[in-house]
Amino acid sequence: MSEAADQFECDRNLAQAVDLSRMQTALSLPLFVLAVLGLGTGLSFAWLRLDRWSAIALISATAVVLFALAVDVFLSLRRREFGLDIIAALAMGAALWFGEYVAAGVVAVMFAGGQSLETYAQKRADSGMSELLSRVPRLAVIVTDAGFTDVVIDDILVGDRLLIRNGDVVPVDGHIDAGQAVLNEAALTGESLPVRRKTGQMIMSGASNIGDAFEMIAARSAAASTYAGIVRLIAQARRSKAPMSRLADRYALAFLAVTVAIAILAAFLSGEPARAVAVLVVATPCPLILAVPVALVAGVSKASRNGILIKGAGVLEFLASITVVVFDKTGTLTTGQPTIRHIDTDAVPNELLRLAASLDQASSHTIARAVVAEAKRRKLVLSMPATVTEAPGEGIEGDVAHRRVAIGTRDFIAARCGTMQQPAHAIGTAMAYVAIDGHYAGTFVFQDPIRTDALAVVEKLRRLGIKRISLATGDRDVVGKAVGQALGLDLVRAELAPAQKVEAVKDELKHGHVMMIGDGVNDAPALAAASVGVAVGRGNLAAAAEAADVVLLRDNLQLVATSIEIARWSRRIALESVYAGIGLSVAAMIAAGCGYVSPIQGALLQEIIDVAVIFNALRAG
Structure with missing residues (x-):
């Protein structure tokens, strides 16, 4: 098959997966409502002793849920994916086959409820993304x-x-x-x-x-x-990225094997098929189907309250397993805004700054704003400039307090004062030259300063057990190494194009699950390639947010560590619920297999187990 055909097949499969996901999202809530109505109607008819109508209501609602579930299971098996849905399908099918309609209806409600919870988490993330991406110019x-x-x-x-x-x-x-x-x-x-x-x-x-x-x-x-x-x-x-699997599905195969073994053994030893039904009903993995989504949705909601948009429960699971972090530099570890690092002059630095800043009040240039900001920080009294002329991208000139002041590029100033001496130190991200009354007066050396919270975040990540922290930047090597050394990073890769950042992330994947953190268009491919991509809330957020799995809605690096803490806490609570639910279900299965629990009693017992593990799962929020 040609490369073009391979690409076409990949795109077609991706489109089919997207269409299937959208269909499942659209059907989850209606199925849940139908299952609840069916169970409620069936129980109402049973209370009125209208057994035939009770059976019709329960069978109809359960059959619709079972059909949707069967289609989902079939498509999942075609993709070679195995999940807990198979156990739920077996439980509903067996209960209907042996006439345990109430038990079947209860299982249908529990399964559809779990699907709705996962859909709710995804819609919550999607609504936040729509708001962000609506700002992109068209x-x-x-x-x-x-x-x-x-x-x-x-x-x-x-x-x-x-x-x-x-x-x-x-x-x-x-x-x-x-x-x-x-x-x-x-x-x-x-x-x-x-x-x-x-x-x-x-x-x-x-x-x-x-x-x-x-x-x-x-x-x-x-x-x-x-x-x-x-x-x-x-x-x-995105196409080359490993898919995120649901935490609960990892226990599905073992749980199914135990369930089927107990059910077959109970029916064989007792000669009563109803015991197998009771085992299947009480073994319905509602603790997994419900408790895990509840814990993860609670974690997603908790993250949202902290200004962290996590795109679904699967992302939260992966976030809990991060061991490697890759940072972008500009706007992520640094402020992204130039500041004056040094003033090189033989005159009084503050007086030179005062004159230059007074003139720069008339300019909207980034460097001009940095000069004015530094003067205000030093509480200098600025004058109003007059007869100002500006050459875009070159410099600005005007009168300040009876002095002729010019500030701009080296060529711009040299044209006004002839020869000028280059400052000896000069390593900064940029320089602006100043002339006073036709004579060179000094140079402002700028830098992009490291964020005040960057070092604290790196240290916090180390305490959280992150074993490797590196930098991948498109900026110059000397600048990248300076930032890496100041923050104690393990590795610095500089002067990278977007495609090279992707390769850097793939290289880090050899060391574990990778979180990539960035804020610009150039970071977006690397964010998509990482196990978890995190977009920091800044001016260039929209493009990065589209590719990222996590979006920090506030410009606060501390949220990086907070997101990992929330994910790990939610996963811990989810696992507690899984272990407790499986343990209680196995005990109930054994009791059912021994004939102590009927199918309807099994459904009610399963409800008690569900309530217990769900209340525990809610602690994640």
Whole structure:
């Protein structure tokens, strides 16, 4: 089979799985309601001594649930998946066959209830995702002879002239046709500081315009551009990712073997088939079908209250087993915003800063905001600038307190004061040069500082037993190593493209289940490839959130450790419920096999066991 045919078959199977999942989600609540109505109606008719109508109500409701369950079991077996649903199907089928209709109805209610709980958890996550993804821009502005026209991004053609306004995201790859662009490419490359692109230079889709408006010519369609390529990487990573299995299903085979063995032995030794039915009914894995979803849904809800969106119970299970963590740098371990690290000047640093910050009040540039913020932090009194002119992406010039002040790039300042001496130290993420009255006055050296909570989170992860913590960044090697050394990380990989981040995550999977934490478009494929991908709540959240399994709705790294703690606590409670439920069910099966428990009594006894383990499972929330 060709590679194209393989890909087609993979996509078709994926689509079928998605359609099946949607169908099961849509049917779970109606089935539960039908089962409850059927059981309630049947018991009501029985109380009125209308046995025929009671049987019809119970059989009808149970048969519908059993049919839906049989279809699900058949499709699961075709995918070579084995779960607890088989035991529930056997219990319902045997109870109907031997005329134990009330017992069959009780089993149907318990099974449908468990399915509804899992669906509720998934819908809760999906609703949160819809709210996040609704913020993604979908339109672009095309420049024509008739003026400006809004179009859907997918309708952009090669050669179209586009207007990119301040704050817009570049929709397709292309080159600048008019003006200069100041772009934030952090979402694509991980570099936190803005970059300048001149007329004729190529720019990538996904970058944000933080300067003046400019015009560009589309060189590729949206489907062929950089952003779309990253989306394809996400899809590939998802297809290669190991599926998440339900915790309860891991006990299904052993539980089924024990149940069938006791049922057959009881019927064979006693010669009474009803004993086998009683064993199957009392053995219905409701403690597993109900207690595990209850505990995990409670954990998902608890996480939500703490600002953590977990996309389903399966994700919560995997989250509890994480042993390896991979961090992105920019916006994740660092603030993603430049700050002044050092002022290189022969003058008084605060006076130079005061003059420069006074002028930068007139600029919206990222560096200008950092200069003003530093001056305010030092409580300097700023003056109002006058006769200000700004060259986008180059620098700004104006009068401040009867002084002519200019701040910008090296070339911008050199054009105003002639030769200038390069600062000797100079290793920072960026530098801005300052001239006063036509003379070079000093240099501001910037850095992207490590978040104040980063070290505490790394230390907390170590205490939680995470055995390996590494960094995967698109930023420069010297910057990545500095962050890694400051935080005591085990490994640093720098200057990585999105595809290389995916390979880094796959390499870490050799050491255990991997959590990847990031916040930008460039992190999305790696988030999808990890055992659990975590998107940190920042400005670039939407693209990363689509690929992630967990979304931190607040910009708080402490939530990373909190999510693991909640997952482990929920899993612990779920396992307690499983062990207790299985133990009680086995004891009840033995009693039923010995003839001490009838099928109806078995159903009632199972109800008591269910209530006990569910109350225990609720402690997870």
